[in-house]
Structures are given as C-alpha cells and as structure tokens.
Amino acid sequence: MIPGEGERPARIHDLVKAPANTPWAKEKQQSWDARELATTYFTPETLADGTPTSAVTVILRTKGCHWWWSSGCTFCGYFNDTRDDVTSEDLHAQWAQAKKKFSDFADHGMVKVYTSGSLLEDREIPVDFQKTVLQECHELGKELIIESRTEQLTKEKLAWAVAINPKFSVAIGLEAYDDEVLRFHVNKGFSIASWDRAVENLVEFGVRVKTYLMFKPPFMSEGDSLHHTVKWIEDVASRSDEISVNPMNIQRGTMIDRLYRAGDYRPPWLWSLVELIERVNPVIHPNGGVNGDPDQICRLIIHPTAGGKVRGAHNCGSCDGDIVAAIERYSVSGDVKEFAGIDCACRKIWQTEIELDRSIPIPLGIGLRRRGDGVQNLRSL
Numbered sequence: 001m002i003p004g005e006g007e008r009p010a011r012i013h014d015l016v017k018a019p020a021n022t023p024w025a026k027e028k029q030q031s032w033d034a035r036e037l038a039t040t041y042f043t044p045e046t047l048a049d050g051t052p053t054s055a056v057t058v059i060l061r062t063k064g065c066h067w068w069w070s071s072g073c074t075f076c077g078y079f080n081d082t083r084d085d086v087t088s089e090d091l092h093a094q095w096a097q098a099k100k101k102f103s104d105f106a107d108h109g110m111v112k113v114y115t116s117g118s119l120l121e122d123r124e125i126p127v128d129f130q131k132t133v134l135q136e137c138h139e140l141g142k143e144l145i146i147e148s149r150t151e152q153l154t155k156e157k158l159a160w161a162v163a164i165n166p167k168f169s170v171a172i173g174l175e176a177y178d179d180e181v182l183r184f185h186v187n188k189g190f191s192i193a194s195w196d197r198a199v200e201n202l203v204e205f206g207v208r209v210k211t212y213l214m215f216k217p218p219f220m221s222e223g224d225s226l227h228h229t230v231k232w233i234e235d236v237a238s239r240s241d242e243i244s245v246n247p248m249n250i251q252r253g254t255m256i257d258r259l260y261r262a263g264d265y266r267p268p269w270l271w272s273l274v275e276l277i278e279r280v281n282p283v284i285h286p287n288g289g290v291n292g293d294p295d296q297i298c299r300l301i302i303h304p305t306a307g308g309k310v311r312g313a314h315n316c317g318s319c320d321g322d323i324v325a326a327i328e329r330y331s332v333s334g335d336v337k338e339f340a341g342i343d344c345a346c347r348k349i350w351q352t353e354i355e356l357d358r359s360i361p362i363p364l365g366i367g368l369r370r371r372g373d374g375v376q377n378l379r380s381l
C-alpha cells in the first residue's frame with residue numbers, strides 16, 4: 001500500500017499554520033499586555049558611513065505579519081509574540097516606553113524598529129504610528145532601520161515615507177535569491193522579481209537596502225545550502241548596502257521545530273559559515289580590502305542567533321565559542337584573517353558531510369547529530 005493513499009497530500013500551508021492554532025499558542029497570545037514592548041536592548045553597530053556606534057533595537061508587540069495571517073514562512077516563530085488586537089494607542093505607549101528607557105536614545109546613533117512584520121504595511125501598523133516612528137527618529141537625528149516585505153515598498157509608499165524621514169534603511173527578509181527555494185522551502189509568498197522591483201524603488205528614493213538571507217532553509221542539505229548561499233550573495237551583493245546571513249535557529253512551536261525534533265533537520269554547522277565567508281569574501285572585497293576600504297561592495301554580517309547551542313548553528317561543542325567569536329569579529333572587520341589558526345577535529349567530519357551532500361542524491365543530506373562522543377553516538381544507534 002502506498003502511504004497516504006486516498007488522502008489529499010498535506011499542503012505546506014497546513015504544516016506551517018498548525019502550531020499557531022494550538023490552544024497553548026492562542027493562550028500565550030492573549031497573555032501579552034498590548035501596551036508593553038516585546039523587548040528592547042542595545043548592541044554595537046556601525047553607521048552608514050562606517051562610524052562605530054550602538055543601536056537600540058525596539059521590538060514592538062504588534063498584530064504580526066499579514067502574510068502570516070494568510071499563510072506564513074516555514075521557520076517563522078513570530079506568532080509567539082503577537083496579539084491580534086493591538087491598537088495605535090498601544091503602539092504609541094510601547095514607543096514611549098522605549099524612548100523613556102533609553103532617554104530618547106541619547107547615547108545611541110541608530111534605532112532599529114522591528115514589528116514581527118512590516119512597519120510600512122497599513123493592515124498591520126496604523127499609518128499614524130508609522131509616521132511617528134519615521135518622524136521622531138529623524139527629529140532625534142538617529143539612523144533608522146525598519147523591516148519590510150517587498151509588496152509594501154511601492155513608489156507611492158516610499159515617496160510618502162521619505163518626505164517624513166529622508167534617510168532610513170529597509171531590511172528585507174529575502175531569505176533566498178531563488179524562486180524555487182522561496183516557494184518550496186520558505187513559503188515566502190513573494191518572488192525574486194518582487195524583490196528586484198522593491199530594491200529598484202528603494203534605490204530611486206535613496207533608501208538604504210539591507211538584505212537578509214537564510215542559511216539552510218528546511219528541506220535542504222548542509223552542502224546544498226553552502227553552494228546556494230554563495231550564489232545568492234553573488235547575486236544580491238551589488239544591490240545591497242548590507243547583507244545579513246541568518247543561520248537557521250529553531251524557534252519553538254514552528255514547523256522547523258517539528259522537523260528538528262523528528263531528526264529530519266539539523267541547524268547548520270559553524271564551519272559552513274566560516275567556509276561561506278571565505279568563499280564570498282572576494283565578492284564583497286574584490287581587491288582584498290577589509291570593511292571601510294574603497295573596494296567594499298557591501299557589508300556582510302553574520303550573527304549566529306543561539307550560536308553554539310544545539311538549536312542554533314553549532315559544531316562539536318568544544319570549538320563553538322571560538323568560532324562564533326571569530327564570525328562576530330569578521331562581521332565588524334570584514335577581514336578573513338579573523339579565522340587564521342582556527343581548527344578542530346570536527347572540521348574533517350563537517351568536510352566529509354559537505355562532500356557527501358553534494359555527491360549523493362539525498363535531498364535532506366546525510367547530517368547526523370554532532371554533539372557528544374562519536375563512538376558512543378554510534379553505539380546508541
């Protein structure tokens with residue numbers, strides 16, 4: 001008998017949505033105080049002209065993302081943080097809370113306002129609140145970064161936004177510069193043509209472009225991910241001011257969490273990120289320079305969320321700390337010498353995995369658990 005015979009095949013949409021509709025997820029959503037920020041903190045950053053500064057990240061409690069309402073990306077766990085009745089007044093209260101905590105951002109050159117969706121999407125964020133954020137960051141003289149999908153970045157919307165704040169950046173979660181991956185691995189709901197158009201508009205209005213790429217989306221092997229991400233960086237580097245590669249981390253209650261718990265998905269190796277940087281560095285710095293040099297095409301940054309932990313990008317457990325630190329240093333310096341002298345016995349295991357992933361036709365790859373004693377792991381099979 002053929003498995004699933006007689007039944008309609010499950011759609012990726014149903015798999016993505018199932019966790020958000022569980023009673024625990026619904027209960028959690030209603031437990032949030034709509035007038036309280038999700039979180040706010042600050043981190044070291046670099047201004048557009050390369051000057052070191054610090055940036056306050058303000059993560060607002062919002063209604064979430066309209067794409068999530070109708071479908072949703074396969075790895076997105078933002079539904080955990082949203083509440084579907086947040087009003088403009090609530091958002092203004094949250095914004096006031098962030099400004100109060102950081103004294104109108106006095107000690108910081110940059111503010112990142114994240115909404116678990118798109119700030120410039122009117123169905124998600126009331127227009128008067130969009131205006132507040134754009135206007136106040138401009139008046140306070142802070143570089144502003146917001147996140148958006150591509151559909152919102154029309155000429156009309158950007159003309160409206162730059163009239164209020166002539167200098168801000170938009171970060172787009174492109175994830176992959178490949179329509180097949182966008183559709184079947186990420187369920188992104190937009191195409192690369194839509195990103196192309198959005199970027200053309202952003203450039204026309206003098207808005208800076210930050211591009212997020214996802215390292216190792218679901219249903220992709222480690223070796224394929226390395227191969228594809230190199231290509232995607234080549235494709236988008238000249239049209240991005242900054243590329244941020246996000247190695248997959250497993251957020252609770254998501255579809256990728258279920259794949260992970262079933263043993264069908266491993267978060268990426270840190271070695272893959274080192275290799276990725278070494279392969280694409282000549283694209284970013286064609287004349288061998290470092291960040292700030294005239295040959296720089298764009299800035300490449302990688303901050304491995306939960307790096308070194310089993311739910312984030314990780315290696316064998318003993319070398320992780322050093323490698324995460326080197327990747328973080330590269331994100332600031334743009335200098336591949338950060339990786340000089342770094343090695344570990346697990347590098348050979350990773351290397352073999354990559355070679356096999358690229359030569360054996362198994363789409364999910366050969367990756368197995370990599371923590372603990374290798375012999376003990378084999379005995380426990």
Ligand code: SF4
Nearest residue numbers: 065068072073076116
């Ligand atoms: S577009 Fe962003 S916020 Fe919306 S579902 Fe996808 S990852 Fe989540």
Ligand SMILES: [Zn+2]
Nearest residue numbers: 316319344346
């Ligand atoms: Zn190691």
